[in-house]
Amino acid sequence: MKLLVCIKQVPDLESRFKPNAEGVWYNETDLAFRMNEYDEYAVEQAILLREKLGEGAELTVLSIGPDRVVEAIKKSLAMGCDNAAHIQDPAASAKDPWQIASVIATYAKDKNFDIIFTGMQSQDRGSAQVGVTVAELLGFGCTTTIVGFDYDNGTITAKRELEGGIKGVVKLKTPALVTCQMGLNVPRYPTLPNIMKAKKKEITVIPVAELQAEEPLATTTSFHPPAKKGGGIVLEGDVGDMVEKVIAILKDKTAVLR
Amino acid sequence: MKTLLIGEYREGKLLESTYELLGFAGELGAETAMLLVGSDNQLPAYGGTLYLADAATCGEYNPDLHKKLILEVVQKESPDYIVFLHSSYGWDLAPRVAAALKIAKISEVIAITDGGFEVGCCNAKMRRSVKPVTAKAVVTIQAGAFTAKQPGGTPDVHKLAATGGGALEFIGYEPAEKKDVDLGKAEIIVSAGRGVGKKDNIPLIQALATALGGELGASRPVVDAEWVNHSHQVGTTGQTVSPKLYIACGISGAIQHLAGMKKSDFIVAINKDKDAPIGEIADVLVVADVMQFVPALTAKVAK
Incomplete structure (x- = not known):
């Protein structure tokens, strides 16, 4: 069985974001990058299945982006993926979801993957459509935002998370693609011996030009902070002073403290 | 300008969030038609054209078939925008429709801007203004971003007859865990x-x-x-x-x-x-x- 997991490297979301020179995405200077959180659940689920299947199964991790994404790829290899494909694209962040999905589908189409795992969305772009679009382009069955996954003899049983805590249970036959939601599993930390072992694993580098043919379907015209709604009070400084101020405000503005 | 609004229905009920789609279309100043995989006895209070498929035969979650139904109506109505809620139903189905039509899909819209849409990014800390390059586009709107509008009236119902399975088999719902605190x-x-x-x-x-x-x-x-x-x-x-x-x-x-x-x-x-x-x-x-x-x-x- 052949498995693929697609990951993205994203900035630490606690960072302060400034527009880049074109004003359409963030400036990468001073940002620390790591694996997209939803993708960690996808990697973990793919590895759990890889371990269950044992010999004869192969798990590839794929990431599109500049050379910095190799760090996220190495983490996936240290967690337990067998090998990797780095689709080298310094301009990946300027591509729309359709182009990214097309690149992945072009890479995957002649490789006979049985199951593809992705995160449900990226934390930076948040378009929540690359995984589903890849499935459509490949003609794979697909379900989204899964919080439960089981595989047996060509059939996936997945639990989708719906609004209000309700879940929907679905079955689908492979080949299939699933997009993973937080809480699906507990992603492992790579151990030192596995980090050492991962250094020997193969990372195939493919220039994006070999896979990219599609033009964008949507374009970003501006990247900016939200308009401040105003009205909110911001308190900074000494903790003791702030406690006094908050108590005074609560007494003044709410009926809950007297 | 014309919009095709994709209503939501779950566990035998029309979801109230469907009216947020009408709020969005109102802000856009667009004509509307609606498509719902639902039921005869759960019609929205909306006087416009409603394409209705029966959830009892089409399933509440059967994305391949629902996609087929939407594409059929898109042929008839030729809408500029196909609008979904950015919900577990919408974000699952919308990219499939966009891919089939090879048109832009703009996710989780929070506001309408001049010729485009405002969407959140970077964990909602930042915003992007996005414009479709294609003449038509699929849009999902953020829950609560557009005020629900209930125009009243009885829809002009056009029944959709398509049937068929898909890659997925829906097994059932699991209720939310019991709450020990309300x-x-x-x-x-x-x-x-x-x-x-x-x-x-x-x-x-x-x-x-x-x-x-x-x-x-x-x-x-x-x-x-x-x-x-x-x-x-x-x-x-x-x-x-x-x-x-x-x-x-x-x-x-x-x-x-x-x-x-x-x-x-x-x-x-x-x-x-x-x-x-x-x-x-x-x-x-x-x-x-x-x-x-x-x-x-x-x-x-x-x-």
Whole structure:
């Protein structure tokens, strides 16, 4: 069985974001990058299945982006993926979801993957459509935002998370693609011996030009902070002073403290 | 300009959020037609054209067939925009329709701008203005971003007859876990987010809730990490609350959390990140380390 997991490297979301020179995405200077959180659940689920299947199964991790994404790829290899494909694209962040999905589908189409795992969305772009679009382009069955996954003899049983805590249970036959939601599993930390072992694993580098043919379907015209709604009070400084101020405000503005 | 609105129906009921689609179309100043995989006896209060397929035969979650139904109606209506809610139904189905038509798909729209749409990014801390390059586009709108509009009237129903399976077999629903606390009735909620750092710190948040006579709430990551039981979760996949006072401790303010608590009368947020999106809706933002500020506040309240 052949498995693929697609990951993205994203900035630490606690960072302060400034527009880049074109004003359409963030400036990468001073940002620390790591694996997209939803993708960690996808990697973990793919590895759990890889371990269950044992010999004869192969798990590839794929990431599109500049050379910095190799760090996220190495983490996936240290967690337990067998090998990797780095689709080298310094301009990946300027591509729309359709182009990214097309690149992945072009890479995957002649490789006979049985199951593809992705995160449900990226934390930076948040378009929540690359995984589903890849499935459509490949003609794979697909379900989204899964919080439960089981595989047996060509059939996936997945639990989708719906609004209000309700879940929907679905079955689908492979080949299939699933997009993973937080809480699906507990992603492992790579151990030192596995980090050492991962250094020997193969990372195939493919220039994006070999896979990219599609033009964008949507374009970003501006990247900016939200308009401040105003009205909110911001308190900074000494903790003791702030406690006094908050108590005074609560007494003044709410009926809950007297 | 014309929109095709894709209504939502689950467990035998038309979902109220369907009316938010009409709110969006109203703001856009567009003509509307609606498509619903639902039921004859659950028609929306809407006087326009409604393409109706029967959920009893088409399934409530059968994306391959629902896609086919939508494509059939797109042929007839030729809408400029096909509009979904950015929900578990919409975000699953919308990209399939966009891919089939090879047109732009713009996700989780929060506002309409000149010739395009405003969407959130970077965990809701930033915004992008996005324009479709294609003549038509698929759009999903953020829950709660557009005011629901219930025009009234009885729809002009056109029945859709398509049937067929798809790659998926829907087995059934699993009910939400039983709640041991009903946060919906609480007047004061003190919620813990990832910023509290570790499970051992939860009692300090609980102590503030107790001192105020309120209940403990939590954000999703804290529940996923099993620091707090799911019955305390506030947000789209937990409970929706509107207490008199909501204190968010170390919660950055993911959209899903905000959707569950933004109707609170008064919101105090404690966060070390001054730019955290929770600051956008907080009446008071305290820029501080949660574990320093909260025990100090508890001590003062308890006096």
